[in-house]
Amino acid sequence: MESFKAVAAIALTIILLFAGCAGSPQAGEEKPAEKPQTPPTQPKAPASSQAINSFSSWDEVSDFLRSANPQAGYGIYASLLMRSGMALDAGMGAKVQGGVPSLSAEVASEYSKTNVQVEGIDEADVVKNDGKYIYVAGNEYDYSRVGPFSFDSSKGKVYIVDSYPPSSMKLVSQISFDGRASEIFVYKDKLVVFGNRYDHIARPYPLTDVLCARCIIPPFYSQIFSFMKIYDITDRSNPKLEKEYEVKGNYITSRMIEGKVYGIFSDQAYYYDPVPLYAVDGQARKIAPQDIFYLDWPDSSYNYNIFLSADLNDLSKPEKRKIILMGDAQNLFVSQENIYVTYTKYDYYHPEWKAFYEVYGDYLPAEAKERIAAIDASNYSEWRKDKMKMAEISDYVDKIAKAIPKDQLEKLQKAYSDKLSELQLQRSRTAEKTSITRLSLSDFEPTGKAEVPGHVLNQFSMDEHNGYFRIATTVSQVWGWAGQGNLPSYSNLYILDRFLNQAGKVENIAPGEQIYSVRFMGDKAYMVTFKQIDPFFVLDLSNPANPTIAGKLKLPGYSNYLHPYDENHIIGIGNEAEEDKEGQFAWQKGVKISLFDVSDMANPREVAKYEIGDRGTYSPALHDHKALLFSREKNLLVLPVSEARIDSSKYAGGVVPPWQYGDFVFQGAYVFNISQNSIELRGRISHATDQELKKMRSHFWEFAVPVSRSLYMDNYLYTISDRYVKANDLLSLAPISSVQVANWPPGD
Numbered sequence: 001m002e003s004f005k006a007v008a009a010i011a012l013t014i015i016l017l018f019a020g021c022a023g024s025p026q027a028g029e030e031k032p033a034e035k036p037q038t039p040p041t042q043p044k045a046p047a048s049s050q051a052i053n054s055f056s057s058w059d060e061v062s063d064f065l066r067s068a069n070p071q072a073g074y075g076i077y078a079s080l081l082m083r084s085g086m087a088l089d090a091g092m093g094a095k096v097q098g099g100v101p102s103l104s105a106e107v108a109s110e111y112s113k114t115n116v117q118v119e120g121i122d123e124a125d126v127v128k129n130d131g132k133y134i135y136v137a138g139n140e141y142d143y144s145r146v147g148p149f150s151f152d153s154s155k156g157k158v159y160i161v162d163s164y165p166p167s168s169m170k171l172v173s174q175i176s177f178d179g180r181a182s183e184i185f186v187y188k189d190k191l192v193v194f195g196n197r198y199d200h201i202a203r204p205y206p207l208t209d210v211l212c213a214r215c216i217i218p219p220f221y222s223q224i225f226s227f228m229k230i231y232d233i234t235d236r237s238n239p240k241l242e243k244e245y246e247v248k249g250n251y252i253t254s255r256m257i258e259g260k261v262y263g264i265f266s267d268q269a270y271y272y273d274p275v276p277l278y279a280v281d282g283q284a285r286k287i288a289p290q291d292i293f294y295l296d297w298p299d300s301s302y303n304y305n306i307f308l309s310a311d312l313n314d315l316s317k318p319e320k321r322k323i324i325l326m327g328d329a330q331n332l333f334v335s336q337e338n339i340y341v342t343y344t345k346y347d348y349y350h351p352e353w354k355a356f357y358e359v360y361g362d363y364l365p366a367e368a369k370e371r372i373a374a375i376d377a378s379n380y381s382e383w384r385k386d387k388m389k390m391a392e393i394s395d396y397v398d399k400i401a402k403a404i405p406k407d408q409l410e411k412l413q414k415a416y417s418d419k420l421s422e423l424q425l426q427r428s429r430t431a432e433k434t435s436i437t438r439l440s441l442s443d444f445e446p447t448g449k450a451e452v453p454g455h456v457l458n459q460f461s462m463d464e465h466n467g468y469f470r471i472a473t474t475v476s477q478v479w480g481w482a483g484q485g486n487l488p489s490y491s492n493l494y495i496l497d498r499f500l501n502q503a504g505k506v507e508n509i510a511p512g513e514q515i516y517s518v519r520f521m522g523d524k525a526y527m528v529t530f531k532q533i534d535p536f537f538v539l540d541l542s543n544p545a546n547p548t549i550a551g552k553l554k555l556p557g558y559s560n561y562l563h564p565y566d567e568n569h570i571i572g573i574g575n576e577a578e579e580d581k582e583g584q585f586a587w588q589k590g591v592k593i594s595l596f597d598v599s600d601m602a603n604p605r606e607v608a609k610y611e612i613g614d615r616g617t618y619s620p621a622l623h624d625h626k627a628l629l630f631s632r633e634k635n636l637l638v639l640p641v642s643e644a645r646i647d648s649s650k651y652a653g654g655v656v657p658p659w660q661y662g663d664f665v666f667q668g669a670y671v672f673n674i675s676q677n678s679i680e681l682r683g684r685i686s687h688a689t690d691q692e693l694k695k696m697r698s699h700f701w702e703f704a705v706p707v708s709r710s711l712y713m714d715n716y717l718y719t720i721s722d723r724y725v726k727a728n729d730l731l732s733l734a735p736i737s738s739v740q741v742a743n744w745p746p747g748d
Helices: 002-023 058-068 079-083 352-363 366-376 382-403 406-428 690-695
Strands: 052-054 095-097 127-129 133-141 154-162 170-178 180-187 190-202 220-232 240-248 250-257 260-268 278-280 292-295 303-311 320-326 331-334 338-346 432-440 446-453 462-465 468-475 490-496 502-509 514-521 524-530 533-540 548-556 558-566 569-579 586-597 605-612 629-631 636-645 663-674 679-685 707-713 716-721 724-729 735-740
Touching: 058 320, 127 180, 127 707, 133 180, 133 716, 154 180, 154 190, 170 190, 170 735, 180 250, 190 250, 220 250, 220 260, 220 303, 240 260, 240 303, 250 331, 260 338, 292 446, 320 432, 331 462, 338 462, 352 382, 352 406, 366 382, 432 468, 446 468, 446 490, 462 514, 468 514, 468 524, 490 524, 502 548, 514 569, 524 558, 524 569, 548 569, 548 605, 558 586, 586 636, 605 636, 605 679, 629 707, 636 707, 636 716, 663 690, 663 707, 663 716
Parallel strands: 292 320, 514 558
Antiparallel strands: 052 292, 095 170, 127 133, 133 154, 154 170, 180 190, 190 220, 220 240, 240 278, 250 260, 260 303, 303 320, 331 338, 338 432, 432 446, 462 468, 468 490, 490 502, 514 524, 524 533, 533 548, 558 569, 569 586, 586 605, 629 636, 636 663, 663 679, 707 716, 716 724, 724 735
16 A cells, blocks of 8 residues: 555656646746636637737737736836826937038049848948948947946947048047947938937836835836937038937847838837837837737747838838737848748747656546546647646546556556657757748738748848748757757758748758858858868759758868858858867867858869967957958958967977967958968058057957958058047058047046
């Protein structure tokens, strides 16, 4: 009898353990209510997975969020402003300093533009130029605003520099505003600034009474607002703020096509405070529940993804907007007609119920089976049904234990354990997914929804070509349990048709490795994966129904970014690497530039490479494509670099441990001559003095003056840092002039 009770207790423990795992709240989920007599109904959803629907009331929005993604904690009370009819302070008081009354009309005959993914679609950046002026977005810390309850003491800046010709280069004006500047666009006589700021919003109740009687808590809290400011810069010496949009939440990204600016913002949606905020020129726009749209597609969390567009050609036109409840906007790809919004979601469904039912289902009482059948017939998602079913059978554990013969208990327990391990292994490969939502660029209407296994690296992992959407993902490594081994990572490439149905795929690429870079070019794709060495893959996508790996090349190191030189040559920007002795991983070394010849798809070759520095060397271009300047016509490649070197004489026998980092010896821009078969250093440009370069070895961050961008106008090369805009001769790199664009050191 005692052994029977012990085994029954074990069964009860397993059931309660699952109830605590799948039935207890996940992150961002509320504790379920007491067991209902009948399954409650969910908010109604659109009829098809491609349909979009809106809400009839804010209570309906709240109910939808409570059911889909309930949150815990104190609410964000900014929407109280909307409900009370108060105006949102949009910070319209921008300050413009400086000014030169008469400006030269001389303009460069040719000039570089921001390095973008899709030709004809501009991407916002921290530096822009129009062949005459250079526009630099920056931020300065305002020490006068520091206080006990200060949340943000930064000042956003945009500097306008008359840069052509460089011999008369000068700062003509600077725009100043509260908050931080993120990125800018320039179009004709319009300047667009994206950024964010924090507002102090009064708390609607005495917080000290809620938390503790003696806590020192300010009577307000900080809330982030993102903005899109549009300036009239007809007179560059006197910019004027013409239009401003503000959104509660974060700025994600933006694009511009022929003067039409598309901004994407995101704010987490809370069921207890479901009203998003959005203002134009300092006045809050009224948002009705009918303005909130959602898709019939389950998400693990919900954000208000807010899409805004403004036409710089005619700002009198009302802006277009769409507010969609969907998952977080992590990576976006924008074509001439569509926006593809993607994010990684994880299926936290636990298979304990299925394992339990397969093993113990025959022992359930009839009344329990009836209640479970009612749950199965409801319109809840599968994972929610399983949680409810486990809650239902919790009252029957004792009956189940008594119904099982003693001699079968141990066998059933082992059968349950084995079945659970089997199901967990099966589920592991489908748990990580990329959710894809396609919106029409013209009106932000959703036109398609899909999921693919794995996660996306960045925007270059996606592409649209001839009506097909191509996407490359990595399925992460899965750690084993119950004595099972680990399942290695691998990568995939999927081709989706115009309905976002799968047309073709290549799966299980480079097991044990993950994607480091991807580039789509017409009917080809290039992919770099890495763990110890760099497999450079060439994929043939000419037949969307049957994409194939045409060729590959293995060599040390890896490329973080791939850039087309021409149709048959690809530039790789990454790091050299040294494999460890056990062959389990590789030690990252200096920055490496590679040039690949892909004219023979089956046999790609590395025809040239150039290595910069040792371990610790870094370039922003490794993770930000806009930091790269390239011109095939000028045989020009410019890379911002912080270079580290190791002095081998400091080590016994000159043997340097592979994990050793170097000391910084240079910071600035590396300028290269590049052709179809060679990469040669033309020279280097730094914004730091020789004395500062020496001091950087031991006090890097104190004396760092990082060059972040470069551009050219005719035969002049301009480099931009937090301190200067500097002009050099493009061929000889001889210095010509420079202009200081910020207080230096910061705070002076």
